[in-house]
């Protein structure tokens with residue numbers, strides 16, 4: 514793992530090639546004061562090509578949302594040049610206000626303040642289910 | 653009481669097989685000894701919150717509570733309720749939860765009773781949410797079948813009509829899949845076949861089932877025939893509806909090759925899918941079902957309130 518340039522911060526590694534900008538935007542990294550590097554199409558022995566995001570600050574990341582975007586990402590927390598922790602992501606069991614239920618008969622369609630909550634029903638097929646109306650979505 | 657200790661009935665799968673069998677036992681005891689139960693819910697109140705009208709279901713709940721010695725309050729359409737003024741389900745329930753001991757809720761939106769259950773410590777009974785669940789109908793069907801057959805296993809169930817949108821059909825399949833040796837014959841027009849996810853569930857459970865279009869051909873094999881209505885609002889155009897609605901009308905003629913101990917069920921109301929000439933046939937159970945519906949709701953109210961008069965008997 515190349516952590517060059519980050520002494521204290523987070524490196525998101527093994528991002529599916531081409532997906533880094535989407536993640537950059539979703540995490541709101543443009544609003545950070547610290548240095549953020551998005552590196553695209555890095556050669557990877559495992560995946561062929563991958564993207565990497567380096568953040569020069571230890572920020573709070575919503576790993577559930579990140580895991581939903583791309584369950585293959587590894588998150589490296591670095592402090593004083595040393596790897597503090599390495600996290601392998603997975604599809605989260607529960608997603609709140611990430612997916613939105615499209616069933617027009619769902620209670621969430623008429624009561625705006627209800628959070629959209631989905632539960633993972635099939636990890637292999639990547640299927641989530643709205644906890645209110647049971648509508649299933651494949652992500 | 654803590655919220656996580658409260659039992660609700662949102663989906664039929666909220667009840668275990670043992671609990672369903674227990675409800676059936678109590679309903680049978682109610683049938684035999686109604687006097688043991690007539691004061692069981694004294695000073696208890698049932699609220700029927702019907703955000704869309706369903707007179708039949710509401711009356712069944714109210715009759716059940718009154719026969720237990722309890723009282724009822726509520727509304728029977730969204731127009732006459734605070735929902736018309738834009739109040740949310742959770743606010744309505746927070747309020748009514750301070751008046752009533754138990755709530756039966758019907759709502760056109762799927763998941764509304766579940767939201768309700770998150771905002772009160774009063775037990776919530778789903779009395780129908782959109783095209784989603786209607787668990788007390790399924791309990792009614794199970795009680796009727798168990799009384800007519802003396803069992804809930806080892807039989808062939810024919811489900812006929814609108815199997816695509818018919819929520820009572822889906823719940824009945826999900827509930828009976830938990831009992832051994834049930835065979836399903838799914839009888840419907842091509843356009844209204846059981847949805848893919850139900851087929852997956854049947855396959856996953858290793859159930860014996862077939863999909864057919866011909867009601868008469870399937871008839872001789874059936875122990876239970878569950879008829880459903882083909883609803884006009886399910887169709888995009890009038891033409892399709894008119895073409896299909898008469899396809900699966902049950903007549904005395906179609907019953908001539910049926911078993912002598914067949915039981916014909918229907919969630920009601922009927923439009924014309926069962927000829928009135930069938931009503932006199934002893935195999936017609938759909939009006940008897942309404943009695944079962946009241947008695948199983950009585951058993952359910954007692955269960956959710958934790959009242960056990962049968963133990964004092």
Ligand SMILES: [Zn+2]
Pocket residue numbers: 614615616619620621643644645646647648763
């Ligand atoms: Zn939904």
